[in-house]
Amino acid sequence: MVLGKYLDIMTVKTTDKILQKYSQDGGIVSALLIHALETGVIEGAIVAMPTDEPWNPEPYVATTPEEIIAAAGTKYVLCPLNNALKIAAREQGLDKIGMVGMHCLTYAVRKMQLYPFGARHLPNKMALLLGIFCTENFTYTGIKAIVEELHKVNIEHVEKMDVSKGKMIVTSTLGERVEVPVKLTHNYVQPGCYICPDLTARTADISTGSIGSPDGWSTVMPRTKVGKDLFQSAVDMGLFETKPIDSGKFGMEMLTRLAQSKWDRSEKTRAERAEIGLPNPF
Numbered sequence: 001m002v003l004g005k006y007l008d009i010m011t012v013k014t015t016d017k018i019l020q021k022y023s024q025d026g027g028i029v030s031a032l033l034i035h036a037l038e039t040g041v042i043e044g045a046i047v048a049m050p051t052d053e054p055w056n057p058e059p060y061v062a063t064t065p066e067e068i069i070a071a072a073g074t075k076y077v078l079c080p081l082n083n084a085l086k087i088a089a090r091e092q093g094l095d096k097i098g099m100v101g102m103h104c105l106t107y108a109v110r111k112m113q114l115y116p117f118g119a120r121h122l123p124n125k126m127a128l129l130l131g132i133f134c135t136e137n138f139t140y141t142g143i144k145a146i147v148e149e150l151h152k153v154n155i156e157h158v159e160k161m162d163v164s165k166g167k168m169i170v171t172s173t174l175g176e177r178v179e180v181p182v183k184l185t186h187n188y189v190q191p192g193c194y195i196c197p198d199l200t201a202r203t204a205d206i207s208t209g210s211i212g213s214p215d216g217w218s219t220v221m222p223r224t225k226v227g228k229d230l231f232q233s234a235v236d237m238g239l240f241e242t243k244p245i246d247s248g249k250f251g252m253e254m255l256t257r258l259a260q261s262k263w264d265r266s267e268k269t270r271a272e273r274a275e276i277g278l279p280n281p282f
């Protein structure tokens, strides 16, 4: 139940050398968005595009493979991608829109589809929702403080950030690799993330993340017919290498355990809030 409904689950990586270089994990999100664009499933995709301020992305409607590649890679920063839905539909006139996002973003789109509040013309243009796993997130000031005060790396010199095996890892453009225990970053986590129950973006068409798969590969969960058809056509075209997900300690077992732990954290937080009279969103 904590993983939601899915039609399949496997370990996957892109066969595209450029995406292997610029993507965060297996390059699934960027490869699928480009494939969806090239096969007409979408006309544009809302992504988190880098800006002049290092590691502070903004929502952006990408309409070319080059723009999708430019936005590849994880930025551990709040980025309200849903805001660009109106830009995609009303300023760019797109009819079939794709979007990437973790639970809070994909869930918001599904809620708009169910309860459109007079704005049905926007969510109904959402043709593809790609979900990314997420445990927690930070404000820009928060992530800058983590990188500069805990890792002691100037944020302008960061090439990649990653979270793996209980460590937040920063790789610099000078080739330095600095790790700090994730628990040291907990004071910076957005409070809303402690209420959030869903690790694997259960309302997406396809969900993906690194948990459950080896470095450089991703766990992929097609969840809807739209997601399964798109993924299968990408596999048929040789865009992905796939293998069964490890059912043991570092595969399904770990994914289920971490998803359950996020679920439990949410229940505990909601109980604590209720006890002191604070409202809960669900």
Ligand SMILES: Cc1cc2nc3c(=O)[nH]c(=O)nc-3n(C[C@H](O)[C@H](O)[C@H](O)COP(=O)(O)OP(=O)(O)OC[C@H]3O[C@@H](n4cnc5c(N)ncnc54)[C@H](O)[C@@H]3O)c2cc1C
Binding pocket: 022, 023, 024, 025, 026, 027, 028, 029, 030, 031, 047, 048, 049, 071, 072, 073, 074, 075, 076, 077, 078, 079, 081, 100, 101, 102, 132, 133, 134, 135, 136, 137, 138, 163, 208, 209, 210, 211, 218
């Ligand atoms: C805040 C955050 C926390 C995460 N936590 C986990 C975790 O605990 N466990 C886990 O397995 N995976 C986690 N992920 C997902 C993981 O880091 C990768 O994004 C995912 O595996 C996709 O990798 P990829 O190589 O397929 O994507 P890529 O091809 O690199 O594409 C990544 C896509 O994500 C978009 N993106 C980047 N940053 C953001 C953002 N802040 N908000 C919205 N979209 C964004 C990019 O624009 C791009 O389109 C997290 C991601 C984020 C953003």
Ligand code: SF4
Binding pocket: 102, 103, 104, 105, 134, 135, 136, 137, 190, 192, 193, 194, 196, 197, 198
């Ligand atoms: S933990 Fe939940 S609320 Fe926080 S960024 Fe991730 S999906 Fe959104």
